[in-house]
Amino acid sequence: MSTSRRTFLAAAATVATASTGASAPVNTYPKLVHHVFFWLKDPASREDLAKLLAGLRTLANIETVRAAHFGVPASTEKRDVVDNSYSASEILFFDDTAGQKAYQDHPIHKQFVADCSHLWQRVVVYDVIAA
Amino acid sequence: MSTSRRTFLAAAATVATASTGASAPVNTYPKLVHHVFFWLKDPASREDLAKLLAGLRTLANIETVRAAHFGVPASTEKRDVVDNSYSASEILFFDDTAGQKAYQDHPIHKQFVADCSHLWQRVVVYDVIAA
Numbered sequence: 001m002s003t004s005r006r007t008f009l010a011a012a013a014t015v016a017t018a019s020t021g022a023s024a025p026v027n028t029y030p031k032l033v034h035h036v037f038f039w040l041k042d043p044a045s046r047e048d049l050a051k052l053l054a055g056l057r058t059l060a061n062i063e064t065v066r067a068a069h070f071g072v073p074a075s076t077e078k079r080d081v082v083d084n085s086y087s088a089s090e091i092l093f094f095d096d097t098a099g100q101k102a103y104q105d106h107p108i109h110k111q112f113v114a115d116c117s118h119l120w121q122r123v124v125v126y127d128v129i130a131a
Numbered sequence: 132m133s134t135s136r137r138t139f140l141a142a143a144a145t146v147a148t149a150s151t152g153a154s155a156p157v158n159t160y161p162k163l164v165h166h167v168f169f170w171l172k173d174p175a176s177r178e179d180l181a182k183l184l185a186g187l188r189t190l191a192n193i194e195t196v197r198a199a200h201f202g203v204p205a206s207t208e209k210r211d212v213v214d215n216s217y218s219a220s221e222i223l224f225f226d227d228t229a230g231q232k233a234y235q236d237h238p239i240h241k242q243f244v245a246d247c248s249h250l251w252q253r254v255v256v257y258d259v260i261a262a
Contacts (some may be wrong), residue, residue, distance in 0.1 A: 089259040
């Protein structure tokens with residue numbers, strides 16, 4: 001485990017311990033969020049979704065990834081503002097933009113694209129820095 | 132601090148301690164992610180952005196919110212797939228859809244909408260469940 005990841009988790013634990021119940025930890029997560037949405041060419045294919053999710057999980061092994069969340073649309077209330085048209089979601093946390101760049105150029109990421117990009121028709125990426 | 136939040140953080144710490152360095156924790160975060168993007172009516176107004184971010188921070192006080200990340204577009208590489216047109220980002224983690232529903236109906240959330248909805252022209256919500 002890297003020093004940075006250990007530091008982050010220690011910090012998160014400290015915040016939680018110090019919390020008195022009323023306030024949730026805010027921005028105790030690593031600062032940079034990389035959120036990617038995928039729309040499969042064949043949205044009805046469970047097999048393609050499973051392949052994509054399996055590919056996504058390999059990304060968590062990249063050294064600069066501090067935490068990861070992979071998923072699908074949740075069954076929350078349908079509202080006009082909710083976009084649940086995507087097939088899969090990838091959320092990765094990094095310490096900074098350098099960590100995100102290292103991920104972008106990493107062989108594991110390139111392998112994922114080579115293995116899985118034929119599955120999707122559209123990708124949208126949001127990179128967010130804590131503010 | 133709620134029992135659930137304490138349990139989550141303890142679990143995360145356990146995973147981290149057990150990690151041997153090669154693999155990052157995957158989906159050790161609470162399962163439901165509620166990610167909202169806001170486009171301000173006046174994207175150039177630093178004051179409006181500050182008001183919106185201040186309003187967003189109040190949401191972390193809702194009991195079912197397990198963790199929160201608020202931010203703005205990161206200065207990552209510009210690519211066709213990257214959408215950096217939004218003004219602010221809200222990421223909240225919940226244990227489940229019931230927790231997200233409780234947040235949706237919570238007085239703090241309603242107050243936030245009453246105080247801040249005049250600031251934005253567009254909102255897009257993505258709800259993701261771990262898979």
